[in-house]
Amino acid sequence: MLVLAAPAAVWAQAAAEPNTALGPQPPLTPLLQQLTAREFSQRQQAVNQLRQFAGSVNGLQQLGSALAANPAPEVARRILEVLEHHFSVTDSSTPEICATADILEQAALAKRWDIAETSSQILDRLWTTRVNVAVAELVRLKAPLQPKDPRLLWQEYGPDAAPGFALNPNSNSILRIYIDEHWPESPRAFELLKRLSGMGRFGRISIYSIQGNSLTAEQKSTLKSLFGDTRVQERGRVCLGxxxxxxxxxxxxxxxxxxxxxxxxxxxxxxxxxxxxxxxxxxxxxxxxxxxxxxxxxxxxxxxxxxxxxxxxxxxxxxxxxxxxxxxxxxxxxxxxxxxxxxxxxxxxxxxxx
Incomplete structure (x- = not known):
């Protein structure tokens, strides 16, 4: 079963009320029941109303809870469609997209195969959005990294640049993570770091484990398994450049x-x-x-x-x-x-x- 735990630092600024620009938010339970109705028009109306829940953190949390409650396959499919659409079009710095990212990340670990597989595929398809959201939140947590604006990662070379493409390791096309004594102590930072694994597949990240950090041996091993030994480098406190x-x-x-x-x-x-x-x-x-x-x-x-x-x-x-x-x-x-x-x-x- 999924457990949805909203990071307080990210969602504290979010309004609990739905986005009034989308109209009043209908009750979710009867809406989910309509998704399996026999009449197409009734199902379509329910789908349209379901999208309103993506307009606020409160609504997204309701969708996440519904997804965690082992719904019918059609209901799960429709909820994930709403989440994917929202994840693909929303600005990477908003509380709503952080909530969407958390729901998808946790759904990817669900025991239900269809939910876990579909959520994983969404995260793979939208891997640059996944990176942008994680980087934006790491910056808010004051994690040492460059560039701090994730949009710069794709400015010179798009995400479709082939793996192994000759990139300048010091350019903004490479995400550089510095894990030192100033790395955030919150476990949230390490969880966000793991969401950057797509950058390792394309050779667009360098992680420097610097003397004095608080990473455990297990965490260092996890990073090397996700990003590869050559992408995680042990270094001292100084950089010759x-x-x-x-x-x-x-x-x-x-x-x-x-x-x-x-x-x-x-x-x-x-x-x-x-x-x-x-x-x-x-x-x-x-x-x-x-x-x-x-x-x-x-x-x-x-x-x-x-x-x-x-x-x-x-x-x-x-x-x-x-x-x-x-x-x-x-x-x-x-x-x-x-x-x-x-x-x-x-x-x-x-x-x-x-």
């Missing part, structure tokens, strides 16, 4: 592919093509070694990086387009330089918080 590029040289180090704007690395003058060979006078083996070392650092701390300019990119360009570049000059020892980096956190502080 670089993306590594595959390094085909024999030497050790970290080859920078790109640098995030306004990051620690960007402000220190690092750029794509730089090869980091040591940190605080200790040689770096690879990117994992760098991540491990950074876990020992704190926000505001300064580190020293020894950097050389990698010749790998130019060599690759010569291999791909030999006629467009001059002959490779005799190899020379690359100039080394020391770069002092002041480490920042993973995201800028929220100016609205004290």
């Amino acid at each position: 670089i993306l590594q590029e595959p390094f085909f040289g024999e030497d050790s180090g970290v080859l920078i592919g790109s640098v995030e704007k306004n990051s620690s690395a960007d402000k220190a003058g690092l750029q794509g093509g730089d090869l980091i060979t040591s940190m605080n006078d200790q040689p770096l083996q690879d990117f994992d070694d760098l991540v491990t070392r950074l876990k020992e650092c704190q926000v505001g701390q300064q580190i020293r990086l020894e950097v050389t300019r990698s010749q790998q990119r130019q060599r690759l360009q010569r291999m791909l387009n030999p006629a467009q570049l001059p002959p490779e000059p005799p190899p020379a020892a690359p100039a080394k330089r020391e770069v002092v980096v002041t480490l920042q956190g993973w995201y800028p502080p929220d100016p609205t918080e004290n």
